[in-house]
Amino acid sequence: MSEVTQAVPAAELFTPEFRLDPYPTYARLRENAPVCRVRTPRFETWMVTRYADARAVLSDPRLSKDIDRAGDLYLQVFGEKSVALNRNMLNADPPEHSRLRRLVSQAFTPRRIDALAPRVQQVVDDLLDPIVPAGRAELISEFALPLPMNVICELLGVPVEDREQFFSGTQVIRTQGTAGRSNEEDRAAIQEAQQNLYAYLTKLVGNKRDRPGDDLISALIAARDGGGKLSEEELVSTAFLLLFAGHQTTADFIGNAVTALLTNPDQLDLVTRNPDLLPGAIEELLRFNGSVPVASFRLATEDVEYSGVRIPKGSIVTVVLNAANHDPAHFTDPDGLHVDRTDNPHMAFGYGVHYCLGVSLARMEARTALGTLLRRLPNLALDVAPENLRWLPAASSFRGLLELPVRFGDA
Ligand code: HEM
Incomplete structure (x- = not known):
């Protein structure tokens, strides 16, 4: 193995x-450092940017997602209090992952x-009704x-009156690094929001157990697999x-x-004139600027090698999905x-x-x-220069905008 x-x-x-615009940097990494070690303020990780390597990593059983296997590393990155909340399928390896995923898929x-x-x-139309005029x-x-x-609240069966509380909890986590809080304050605010959500979801699961409804949480409580079912902790962390x-x-x-279409008017025009293109257009928009730029981290359980670079056992590996999706190869x-x-x-x-x-x-x-927006907001255009759009912080686990000002109406 090489020692690069x-x-x-x-x-x-x-x-x-x-x-x-992260894509020029992704191009440089793919070309010159396709598997590189990056030291972030919170942890050190190996970033993988080529499409072929990304697929190889995401289907390699030597790379683990098991929260318990990551042990101290997980605690260091996310903090002790988030462990119980995150003991779900995304943080498990087969066969435990398969068991959890099968029950949820039911x-x-x-x-x-x-x-x-x-x-x-209906939700789309209700939101657009006050916007249109x-x-x-x-x-x-x-x-x-x-x-x-x-x-998601409809799906899980969260009552309408509780949704605001739900929403503000998730916003604390989303606006990490942008709300004028220090790193420490961010961490404390996130932990508190997570604890509140945990307490709320625990109560909700209890309520659904007493009075099942036609919703996903009630269905998860009822799901059985070879006699097995989801434990109380698994129900809450799955929700x-x-x-x-x-x-x-x-x-x-x-x-x-929306931003990609508004900054590519010929493509906006094409899909507006041909609504049949919409399903394929959505796949292309996902490829072009996906909202999950990096997969969640994996832990190397032994030495592994991609594009000739050795990653030592015990390292964190991060696949940059948005870089792989722009690979010219x-x-x-x-x-x-x-x-x-x-x-x-x-x-x-x-x-995988x-x-x-x-x-x-x-x-x-x-x-x-998108279909309804294009129909109900004619002549949709950005109300800000593209270079002044405010994106989430560069190191965020999400790729998205803090604000998207638009105008529309008769030409
Ligand atoms: C455009 C929207 C979405 C994108 C771009 C997206 C992207 C992703 C990605 C990249 C993963 C894999 C993460 C990894 O391997 O580390 C994932 C997993 C997952 N997603 Fe989504 N997702 C979206 C919407 C949703 C929705 C609406 C739901 C359900 C309500 C959902 C539920 C899940 C679950 C449960 C997993 C974990 C699967 C597992 O561990 O087996 N996602 N998603």
């Missing part, structure tokens, strides 16, 4: 330019998603964030996972997708947006056993949101 280790200081990587069925479609359309909007706070929050995996991911994606004109692209095996939803469980819901929400 290319270390990149985080300060050189996570610059203001990167925050605005409840999270295509039929349940299909049944939700009219409700999603105004001619201007801030699409993140007025549309992209409340849509998936309401949808937490679905809330987090299903909210910000989708909100940020809607913002990114895999996609023609990768930095161009082509809503009619056909062959598009992007990795915006991950790859942890491939996104919510793809059908995410796609349905995106189709409904």
Whole structure:
């Protein structure tokens, strides 16, 4: 094995330019340092940017997602209090992962998603009703964030009167690094928000146990697999996972997708004139600027090697999905947006056993949101210069906008 280790200081990587547009940096890494060591303020990780390596990592059983196996490393990165909340399928390896995923899949069925479609359309229309006459909007706070929050609450069975509390808890976590708080204050605020959500979800699971409804939490309580079922702790941490995996991911994606179309007017025009292109356009928008730029971290349980670089046992490995999705070795004109692209095996939803469980819901929400926006907001345009758009901090685990000011109406 070779002994190459290319270390990149985080300060050189996570610059203001990167925050605005990370793709030139991703291109440099893919070309010159496809597997590189990055020291962030919280931990050191190996970043993998090429498409072929990304697939290899995400399907390599030597790389573990087991929260207990990561032990001290996990505590160091996320803090002790978040361990119980995160003991769910995303942080487990087979066969434990397979057991948890099978039980959740029993409840999270295509039929349940299909049944939700009219409700999603209703939420979209309710959010757009006050926006349409105004001619201007801030699409993140007025549309992209409340849509998936309401949808996930519908799905889980969170009563309408509790949703605000739910929403503010997730916002503390989303605005990490942007709300004028120090790192320490951020960490404390996040831990507190997580504890409040944990307490709320524990109470909700108890309520559903007493009075089951036609919702996902009640279905998760009832799910059985060979006699086994989800424990109380697993139920709460699964509800937490679905809330987090299903909210910000989708909100940020809607913002990114609208921005990509508004800054590529020929593509906006093409999809507006040909609504049949929408499903394929959504895949292309996911590839072009996905909302989950990096997969969650994996732990090397032995020495591994990708693109000739050895990663020692015990290291954290991070796959940069958005870099892999722009790899010219895999996609023609990768930095161009082509809503009619056909062959598009992007990795915006991950790859391997942890491939996104919510793809059908995410796609349905995106189709409904974008299709209705394009229909109801004619002549949609950015109300800010693209270079003045405010993106989430460069080192954030999400790629999304803090605000998206738009205008629309008669030409
Ligand atoms: C555009 C929206 C979304 C994107 C881009 C997205 C992306 C991803 C990615 C990249 C992963 C894999 C993470 C890894 O391997 O480290 C993942 C996993 C997951 N996603 Fe999504 N997701 C989206 C929406 C949703 C929705 C709406 C739900 C459900 C309500 C959901 C539920 C999950 C779950 C449960 C997992 C863990 C699967 C496992 O560990 O087996 N996602 N998602």
